[in-house]
Amino acid sequence: EVQLVESGGGLVKPGGSLRLSCAASEFTFSVYTMNWVRQAAGKGLEWVSSISSSSTYIYYADSVKGRFTISRDNAKNSLYLQMNSLRAEDTAVYYCAISSSSAEYFQHWGQGTLVTVSS
């Protein structure tokens, strides 16, 4: 069964940085586009960033462009999200998700890690 386990969340002050990780197993990580999606408490889903299988194509939501950096290590079956210049509005549960083969939707999701930005 596909497994995605996020880690690295926590409490950080505004302006601070945090690095999220997603450990993948039970599927061929290196062939799939991977994504980060977030959800603030009581709010809807918001796509954050995507990275293609070989890191050739990288996309960001306008709300995080220039502050967040997505990366992956196919040798370690791991996905990362470096978050800098964090703001209160970045507070959310961050999910790691696998794209479909068409890369048009998210076929599997992790359980998420909570990021809280507060002084």
Add this chain to the structure above:
Amino acid sequence: SHVLTQPPSVSVAPGQTARITCGGNIIGSKFVHWYQQKPGQAPVLVVYDDSDRPSGIPERFSGSNSGNTATLTIRRVGAGDEADYYCQVWVSGSDQYVFGTGTKVTVL
């Protein structure tokens, strides 16, 4: 920015049919996908490419897409279907994934 509008809530009696709409001019000829999210859990894909179901999703869940509106239909609704439901599209021109505003389904 792109918007996909869903009704905030839908209430349905047990055994009846729930229909959740997703509207927006970005839908057009794009595929629409649907996710179910129960409280405290991660989202789960229930319909992809307008009307296909992943393995393990009951046939009670179906989808359709016409014009600028997509619809998720849940037949023979039970208590286990109470959840938030989100539609989603990939906007290739903007290289963005867009989620709908979400609909809370309540079983009366």
